[in-house]
Amino acid sequence: MKLFKTLLAVSALCTCAEAQEVNPFGNPVVPDMTADASIILVDNTFYYYATTDGYGRHLETSGPPVVWKSKDFVHWSFSDNCFPSAAEQKYWAPSKAVEANGKWYIYPTINGYMYPAVAESPDGPFRLARGEDKFVLPYSEEATLLQGNDRGGIDIEVFVDDDGQAYVFWGMRHVARLEPDMTTVDEASITTLQTRRTEYSEGPIFFKRNGIYYYLYTIGGDERYEYYYMMSRVSPFGPYETPENDRVSTTNIETGVFGPGHGCVFNDGDDYYFAFLEFGRNSTNRQTYVNKMEFNEDGTIRPVDVTLNGVGALRKVKKSKQLKPVSAVASSVMEPLKIRHFKDERCQRTETFSASFVLDGQNGSRWMAADNDTKNQLTIDLGKKKKIRSSEICFVRPTAGHAYILEGSVDGINWEACGGHTYLRKQSPHTDKNIGKYRYLRVTITEGIKGIWEWRVY
Ligand code: CA
Numbered sequence: 001m002k003l004f005k006t007l008l009a010v011s012a013l014c015t016c017a018e019a020q021e022v023n024p025f026g027n028p029v030v031p032d033m034t035a036d037a038s039i040i041l042v043d044n045t046f047y048y049y050a051t052t053d054g055y056g057r058h059l060e061t062s063g064p065p066v067v068w069k070s071k072d073f074v075h076w077s078f079s080d081n082c083f084p085s086a087a088e089q090k091y092w093a094p095s096k097a098v099e100a101n102g103k104w105y106i107y108p109t110i111n112g113y114m115y116p117a118v119a120e121s122p123d124g125p126f127r128l129a130r131g132e133d134k135f136v137l138p139y140s141e142e143a144t145l146l147q148g149n150d151r152g153g154i155d156i157e158v159f160v161d162d163d164g165q166a167y168v169f170w171g172m173r174h175v176a177r178l179e180p181d182m183t184t185v186d187e188a189s190i191t192t193l194q195t196r197r198t199e200y201s202e203g204p205i206f207f208k209r210n211g212i213y214y215y216l217y218t219i220g221g222d223e224r225y226e227y228y229y230m231m232s233r234v235s236p237f238g239p240y241e242t243p244e245n246d247r248v249s250t251t252n253i254e255t256g257v258f259g260p261g262h263g264c265v266f267n268d269g270d271d272y273y274f275a276f277l278e279f280g281r282n283s284t285n286r287q288t289y290v291n292k293m294e295f296n297e298d299g300t301i302r303p304v305d306v307t308l309n310g311v312g313a314l315r316k317v318k319k320s321k322q323l324k325p326v327s328a329v330a331s332s333v334m335e336p337l338k339i340r341h342f343k344d345e346r347c348q349r350t351e352t353f354s355a356s357f358v359l360d361g362q363n364g365s366r367w368m369a370a371d372n373d374t375k376n377q378l379t380i381d382l383g384k385k386k387k388i389r390s391s392e393i394c395f396v397r398p399t400a401g402h403a404y405i406l407e408g409s410v411d412g413i414n415w416e417a418c419g420g421h422t423y424l425r426k427q428s429p430h431t432d433k434n435i436g437k438y439r440y441l442r443v444t445i446t447e448g449i450k451g452i453w454e455w456r457v458y
Contacts, residue, residue, distance in 0.1 A: 053284045105158070259344075
């Protein structure tokens, strides 16, 4: 009896330790590391354009260009590269797609230069809008957005006013008019905006609400990123007024948000949202979160209450019965990773990689296999045999592609293949349908990063 009680106590302890595994990264928008996001809503679909992070080489590289899409703001997907000729380049901060002349334009910074690119639809495929669709270093002469002596610049924000006139904003407070072709800057119009804060600034955000133009700009960087703003009732060039409290966002120790930086503001009818990157994984391992943006009667912006929780569904989630697995076990779990703070000592985080993180509904937590694992397997248990219609797996670093084997079992001993693919596919999630009746599902990752953000079964 004593032994039994001891066993019970140990088992309780284990359950407890498992339950105490904390996800310090909350619930970012998409299940990947992304930064510099721009979000638009077109025909009831949300489109998400961003820098793909998580390739582990700081600013020496980036992930490939992709467009994430969602019908409800909770379930996001992408399939393959959206800009084939830029797939091997350093691709950052693509801005949002804007429609003009029957086409869609984006303005990414590629290898450090800003380029207009065009497609027939908001999810691409995009190509360079001018000259040959080809990148040369340091830049493709005919294709850069700026054609004058100084072609440098980063972080385009594009804005189309109610009269159809388009403007571009970029780092260090620049603004200029775009010609009607959407690919040529009226270089005589290039202006540097005067702001109250005068430090280095990138990631401009620009929008119009109730006849007021809002210009948001960052200062700082890393964990000390902040957004400030000013507003104009006249034009994108000003004159601007700066409200007494001009700060939009800053680090919030209590909610665990460090360095809310380059993102966007988008609206869904009268509801406004602020998307921002969070710096808490250090360097180019950023994730993007969304919170509500509120305004005062006089049009001034209330400081955004930044959190890692997200805003949840913005549309009705399509009814489909999601099954609730009771547990997840893995062939191995990576050792906890202590994340080195960059500039702010208060940012102390340790990431753990428990198998149960694939079932927690949060895009900031993940299972990762240990480096020396030869199986790279994760098994979920539904508690009893159930009919499984589909499986959706969101792998870690999905833009580099995955191949995997999916198997089902009724007893956990005998397994049969029920999904997966042997060739590398770049997408998220990876979906398998008409799986069969099983109690257990097991995934074996054969190619790609051995890790999973989320696994949903229906
Ligand atoms: Ca998770």
